[in-house]
Amino acid sequence: MPWACQNDGMVSLLADSLSKSYSTPDSELDVLVDVSLSLAASENLAILGPSGSGKSTLLAILGTLDQPSSGTLKIGDADPFQLPEPQLAEFRSRQIGFIFQDHHLLPQCTVLENVLVPFLASGSAGAVEIDEATQLIGRVGLADRLLHRPAQLSGGEKQRVAIARALVRKPILVLADEPTGNLDSRTAEEVSRLLLELQVEQESMLVAVTHSQQLADSMQRRLHLDNGQLVEHV
Secondary structure, X not given: OOOOOOOOOOOXXXXXXXXXXXXXXXXEEEEEEEEEXXXXXXXXXXXXXXXXXXXXXXXXXXXXXXXXXXXXXXEOOEOHHHOOHHHHHHHHHHHEEEEEOOOOOOOOOOHHHHHHHHHHXXXXXXXXXXXXXXXXXHHOOOHHHOOOOHHHOOHHHHHHXXXXXXXXXXXXXXXXXXXOOOOOHHHHHHHHHHHHHHHHHHOOEEEEEOOOHHHHHOOOEEEEEEOOEEEEOO
């Protein structure tokens, strides 16, 4: 398949001059303006900025959930926006993991079933997938919560499940939108440490948009997005 990528240390993310604008009755609203960034395998990056600065829009484009008005994106060997929609959906399912501020767990499903959700996009989960998911749930410290449902979990535990779900297919890119935003400071620190440990172990790339200086300071690189433009964070 033309979009297949391997996590072999050569995988990279390259966004070049991404812009996003929306038409309004009176003018064009520029949300992103010539945003460029690159990442190598195992590298992580925090993007900071005020509310409304375009952070979530940028994350949506990097995650191929939205298309830029102009500019190009390359993830590994793939130019995802050149793929037909069915192949793009499969690429996204296999190669990109998402973590949100609100965990978005399915309330009727167990921890194990929630972590297995990414496999459902391409069929079903077999014995190998279930074993891998079970091991990853243990790795995030929830081996004794395997059959619990989200209502039986604390906020930190729910976010650990969300991390396991994002990483279960060993994606080459993990995108996190305020992953510690709903957690107290102690739990946020624990979740941040776990996320970074697993990301490095899997040699994936991680981009996190955050208001948390604590999370940003724990990451290798920091950029600042303001008025749609990305600059080095000082």
